[in-house]
Amino acid sequence: MSDAHDWPLYEIFIRARGGLDHKHVGSVHAVDATMAVEHARDVYTRRQEGVSIWVVRSGDIVASDPAESDSLFEPARDKIYRHPTFYDIPKEVETL
């Protein structure tokens, strides 16, 4: 009964309208990228949710490891001076 294996998995990114970034919306199985775009059209844009589709083989995505997120992101934690609110500017000084 089984076909034993699935077609490759593609991650789908959609631009909702001009001016916005492509955003991850989910994934589809397809034999190739052309079919992935067609499936993504049917699965993720039935209500005009997009004007552009990107498809990427899931296996080609390299991701950071959540177990290492501390060492990866911790260095940014104590650098509050990167934010504008860190600085006290006298009220008299305008447009700064």
Added chain:
Amino acid sequence: MYTQGLLEQGSKTVTVAAVEDAERLQRFEAKIDAEEKIEPKDWMPDAYRQTLIRQISQHAHSEIVGMLPEGNWITRAPTLLRKSILIAKVQDEGGHGAYLYSAAETLGISRAEMIDQLLAGKAKYSSIFNYPTLSWADIGAIGWLVDGAAIMNQIPLCRCSYGPYARAMIRICKEESFHQRQGYDIMLKLARGTVGQRRMAQDALDRWWWPSLMMFGPPDGASQHTALSVRWKIKRFTNDELRQKFVDFTVPQAKFLDISVPDPDMRWDEAAGQHRFGEINWAEFHEVLKGNGPCNRERLTARRNAHDAGRWVREAAAAYAAKHTARSVAAA
């Protein structure tokens, strides 16, 4: 170990066995308590993973099997507009199945394995889809009641602790509202129609009411999955809480249609501020789950036939892709 305690049929006690890494479990639960989402690559207890795989795949199967009773009326819809609407709705159900299979796959089960489980009759899907659609009014009743019950179940799932499931549910809930409203719209037209049409609307409510209440699952006392699912925020409300809410929402809608819910015990409890309703026939529910509902065999046969009939298409597409890959490699 978790899985066994949680999933073993008939086991009343949920044994949360000692995990090797109690610290990781603690961090996992702290995250859930803080309303943070769990994402695919995060560590999670096996029981959490297995519960989600079971729930999401059953949910996906329900969407796919759910296309059958409604598909039955596509060629016989009364107008071209109704036909277009019904095709769009059935296509949405297929889309919902696709979103959910994708979400389940992030937990490490393959799509092929889930489909195999369904076709082998090993996986469950919602009991409601094992009832037949005998008249056009049934399409109205399904949209109004079945999709209505589904929305009741699904809105809290948009806040489920597992990120991919929650995101799929947000997408689904946006689309379900159309399903429910087009169903009620069909019921309205019938209710305002001829004597025969009103009779059709009542007959559909008579047949779909109780199975719709069963959609929320066994009563809380008998549900073996509820406690841990609530603690881990896979579920936000119990079966009985959601069922009660559905009844309170739906009874006034039936009244507006001037048709009556087939329950002689239904009454408004002023003090409690909610409806009291009669005993659900749980024996029927369990029979349908076991495979003995009116259409269980028909549904599975239809899915198997579709799978088998589509095999050559899948094979041809794969062969075409392989040929083009080989050509582009040769050209490079």
